[in-house]
Amino acid sequence: MMMQLVSHATSRRIGAFVVALLLSFVPAAVRAQANLSAQGFGFPTGQFSTRTWGTGGALAELDPLSPVNSASLALIPTRLVTFQIEPEFRSVTTASGTDHTTTARYPNVFGAIPVGRGWVLSLGASTLLDRTATSVFNTTQFLTATDSVPMTTQFRVDGAMDDVRLGAGWAPASWLRVGVGAHAITGHNLISITQSFADSAQFATFTQQRVLGFSGGAVSAGIQLVSKVVTAGFSARRGGNLDLSSEDTLLTSAKVPNRFGASVAFTGIANSAIAVRTSHDDWSSLGSLGTPGLHAVDAWDTSVGADLAGPRIGDHILFLRGGFRTRTLPFQAGDHTVTEQSFTGGLGSAFAAGHVLGDFALIHSSRTASGLSASEHAWTVSLGISVRP
Amino acid sequence: MLKKVALLLTGIAVVFSIAACSEKLEAGKSCPLLCPEQAITLVDTTIDAAVSDTTIAGLPPIGAEGYLMLASHGDTVETRAIIRYDTLPQSYTKSGVDSTIANIDSAYLITPIVKPDSLKRPKAPVTIEAYDVDTTATDTVAAILAPLFRPDRLIGSKTFAPESLLDTLRIPVSTDSVLDRVKNGTKLRVGLRIVSTQGVDLRVGSTTLGLGVTLHITASKDTGAAPVNVAPVSNTPTDQPFLSGPLSDYTIVLNGTTRTPAILLGVGGVPSRRSFIRFNVPSRIVDSTTIVRASLLLTQSPNRRLDPHDSLYVYPLAVLAGPAITDISSLLQFVGTPGQFNLDSLRLAPADSGVVSFEIVGLVRTWRGQSSTVSPRSVALRSAVEGQSPGEIDFFSTKAPTAVRPRLRITYVPQTSFGLP
Numbered sequence: 001m002m003m004q005l006v007s008h009a010t011s012r013r014i015g016a017f018v019v020a021l022l023l024s025f026v027p028a029a030v031r032a033q034a035n036l037s038a039q040g041f042g043f044p045t046g047q048f049s050t051r052t053w054g055t056g057g058a059l060a061e062l063d064p065l066s067p068v069n070s071a072s073l074a075l076i077p078t079r080l081v082t083f084q085i086e087p088e089f090r091s092v093t094t095a096s097g098t099d100h101t102t103t104a105r106y107p108n109v110f111g112a113i114p115v116g117r118g119w120v121l122s123l124g125a126s127t128l129l130d131r132t133a134t135s136v137f138n139t140t141q142f143l144t145a146t147d148s149v150p151m152t153t154q155f156r157v158d159g160a161m162d163d164v165r166l167g168a169g170w171a172p173a174s175w176l177r178v179g180v181g182a183h184a185i186t187g188h189n190l191i192s193i194t195q196s197f198a199d200s201a202q203f204a205t206f207t208q209q210r211v212l213g214f215s216g217g218a219v220s221a222g223i224q225l226v227s228k229v230v231t232a233g234f235s236a237r238r239g240g241n242l243d244l245s246s247e248d249t250l251l252t253s254a255k256v257p258n259r260f261g262a263s264v265a266f267t268g269i270a271n272s273a274i275a276v277r278t279s280h281d282d283w284s285s286l287g288s289l290g291t292p293g294l295h296a297v298d299a300w301d302t303s304v305g306a307d308l309a310g311p312r313i314g315d316h317i318l319f320l321r322g323g324f325r326t327r328t329l330p331f332q333a334g335d336h337t338v339t340e341q342s343f344t345g346g347l348g349s350a351f352a353a354g355h356v357l358g359d360f361a362l363i364h365s366s367r368t369a370s371g372l373s374a375s376e377h378a379w380t381v382s383l384g385i386s387v388r389p
Numbered sequence: 390m391l392k393k394v395a396l397l398l399t400g401i402a403v404v405f406s407i408a409a410c411s412e413k414l415e416a417g418k419s420c421p422l423l424c425p426e427q428a429i430t431l432v433d434t435t436i437d438a439a440v441s442d443t444t445i446a447g448l449p450p451i452g453a454e455g456y457l458m459l460a461s462h463g464d465t466v467e468t469r470a471i472i473r474y475d476t477l478p479q480s481y482t483k484s485g486v487d488s489t490i491a492n493i494d495s496a497y498l499i500t501p502i503v504k505p506d507s508l509k510r511p512k513a514p515v516t517i518e519a520y521d522v523d524t525t526a527t528d529t530v531a532a533i534l535a536p537l538f539r540p541d542r543l544i545g546s547k548t549f550a551p552e553s554l555l556d557t558l559r560i561p562v563s564t565d566s567v568l569d570r571v572k573n574g575t576k577l578r579v580g581l582r583i584v585s586t587q588g589v590d591l592r593v594g595s596t597t598l599g600l601g602v603t604l605h606i607t608a609s610k611d612t613g614a615a616p617v618n619v620a621p622v623s624n625t626p627t628d629q630p631f632l633s634g635p636l637s638d639y640t641i642v643l644n645g646t647t648r649t650p651a652i653l654l655g656v657g658g659v660p661s662r663r664s665f666i667r668f669n670v671p672s673r674i675v676d677s678t679t680i681v682r683a684s685l686l687l688t689q690s691p692n693r694r695l696d697p698h699d700s701l702y703v704y705p706l707a708v709l710a711g712p713a714i715t716d717i718s719s720l721l722q723f724v725g726t727p728g729q730f731n732l733d734s735l736r737l738a739p740a741d742s743g744v745v746s747f748e749i750v751g752l753v754r755t756w757r758g759q760s761s762t763v764s765p766r767s768v769a770l771r772s773a774v775e776g777q778s779p780g781e782i783d784f785f786s787t788k789a790p791t792a793v794r795p796r797l798r799i800t801y802v803p804q805t806s807f808g809l810p
Binding site (some may be wrong): 035036039040041094097098099131137138141143144147197201205212244251291294297 | 417419420421422423424429430431433477624679680681682684731733746748750751754800802806808809810
């Protein structure tokens with residue numbers, strides 16, 4: 001299952017080059033459009049690594065590159081830096097037509113370092129809720145009974161609620177791994193609204209911006225139990241206070257959602273895992289963070305998938321992955337709960353004498369809201385690069 | 390080999406990540422069904438924001454006209470153009486050698502004009518007469534200058550067919566009169582009068598825009614002799630070039646001067662005038678909202694006195710003077726240029742009536758967060774052809790009945806806590 005990280009002195013420069021290049025893309029702006037998935041405070045990307053994505057999310061509690069279960073950090077034998085890019089190509093269909101959009105995401109970056117005696121420390125950031133969206137629509141407002149003005153509104157949100165985790169994993173025995181994590185919930189939403197008017201002689205464009213900042217905390221813990229043919233992982237996150245502020249004004253407060261989840265994997269096939277996972281997020285605790293019209297719902301996230309050893313490339317195994325995932329998204333569209341089903345596939349292998357791990361996943365998601373005549377389909381490409389400098 | 394593969398994959402990853410940054414943004418077909426936020430509602434209000442207003446005649450000041458107004462409408466309006474040649478050369482160049490002017494073969498006033506548009510082209514031939522208006526008295530006063538337009542002072546004239554009024558007129562003037570001034574080193578001051586069987590207006594170039602009437606002197610028939618071109622120059626008042634410069638040429642009104650009653654705001658007319666309006670806009674609007682439209686609503690009062698259907702542009706202008714200047718006449722001379730702050734003009738005819746709307750949102754937005762001393766909350770109104778054309782546009786002022794007073798219609802976006810889902 002977990003790809004072996006081989007320690008070598010060579011290729012150090014390659015690793016540094018890759019890290020520098022990939023990290024240079026972290027600040028890039030991301031945007032999106034009106035859709036089913038980015039309601040409320042945004043879309044939960046899942047905090048999955050590309051490898052976990054390939055299995056539909058089933059390996060999330062067991063995969064050290066997914067910042068979910070800190071116990072899995074104990075699997076990392078050497079220093080490691082990982083980075084992930086995930087563009088999503090989305091179609092949103094309503095009775096008014098179909099919008100085709102492209103959204104770029106950089107949902108996961110972290111580094112880990114073994115500190116001896118089975119301990120591994122990690123610091124990373126992942127996207128908890130991605131709210132990036134841009135809506136452009138035309139309306140006509142009647143100012144008086146005889147005076148109206150056609151106008152175009154662009155409502156744009158850039159930013160996300162992020163989870164910065166300082167984690168530690170420990171393997172006290174070959175059959176047991178445990179871990180803890182301290183989470184800072186940070187990030188911001190840069191919101192800008194622009195209203196422009198067809199009659200530019202009379203009307204001047206209106207533009208206003210606002211930054212909403214998040215600050216909160218949480219703690220998490222996890223455990224993994226390993227046998228010859230089965231590996232099980234459990235983790236939970238306990239949310240603390242979460243504040244939403246604009247400049248120096250506190251606007252609203254809520255609780256970081258609690259979460260718990262479990263993965264069970266059959267590892268009886270060499271270098272392979274067939275897993276099932278479920279988790280539950282108390283997203284409803286975010287309800288008080290927005291306006292009274294915001295409807296957040298608790299959600300189950302269940303997946304099944306496999307990470308199988310395939311053919312070899314040189315000395316390295318090419319892993320073949322596939323999976324299925326079904327979940328409820330945290331924020332309703334109006335009063336309609338949004339659900340998502342995803343089919344996933346992926347590949348992964350090691351390169352550069354094991355100094356570089358490359359993973360690729362392709363995800364097709366269908367999102368619907370019962371009772372709402374709208375549907376959303378998305379192809380997401382996930383590319384993960386991990387480097388052992 | 391694996392290194393090469395790794396580098397290749399890394400390169401692909403880099404290219405892929407760059408490609409992933411290219412996003413498609415424009416979408417909105419799912420709105421309003423799925424859009425979490427809707428358009429922000431605009432609020433429209435019309436307020437009696439004009440707290441004071443007035444009209445000041447005599448602006449632009451004498452000598453500052455862009456063009457000189459030469460008008461003849463009998464008892465209604467009579468104007469004259471005065472051109473000063475206070476310095477005349479006493480020599481000319483012949484075959485590269487300077488020679489003293491002893492004779493003058495010909496002398497003309499090269500007179501640039503604005504070609505009358507088809508609606509305003511004279512219906513009958515017009516004669517332009519040139520008079521010697523030199524006097525020791527104060528020659529910027531109509532009462533002193535008017536008697537000088539008499540036959541014994543006529544030094545030249547020419548009659549033009551209406552279709553010949555194109556861009557430049559050549560008016561011959563008395564060579565004896567010019568030679569006398571040249572030989573004696575004295576000044577030549579010319580007054581132009583337009584005469585026709587029907588009312589007529591002509592816009593003559595002035596030095597304000599670098600288009601002054603030139604005195605063209607040919608001192609010799611010899612083909613080697615260069616003609617002498619004399620530009621208007623004023624040496625009086627002496628030692629005050631700030632005042633004497635503009636007086637190189639100017640317009641005087643002999644009759645037809647009108648006053649604007651208090652219930653009206655006048656723009657243009659004879660003498661030309663500008664109007665000033667001061668506003669008091671509630672801070673809750675100007676400072677706490679975002680204004681997207683500000684319309685100055687004025688009710689036009691028909692003025693059928695002269696050229697009632699000859700439309701002209703009226704500009705709203707920003708008043709740029711600071712609080713140290715309190716005199717309205719002075720304030721109206723420290724105004725912005727047309728189009729500044731995106732202020733748009735209106736084309737109006739004097740005989741029109743009804744409510745007109747000047748869009749001044751670009752100016753009103755500058756008031757946000759500023760005290761009225763830093764950013765005066767006032768507007769000036771002026772004609773595009775002030776001092777050049779007798780047409781006058783009148784609006785009802787704050788002293789008029791309530792229903793027709795100036796108003797300010799403001800459309801704004803209220804302060805809103807947007808962004809929370």
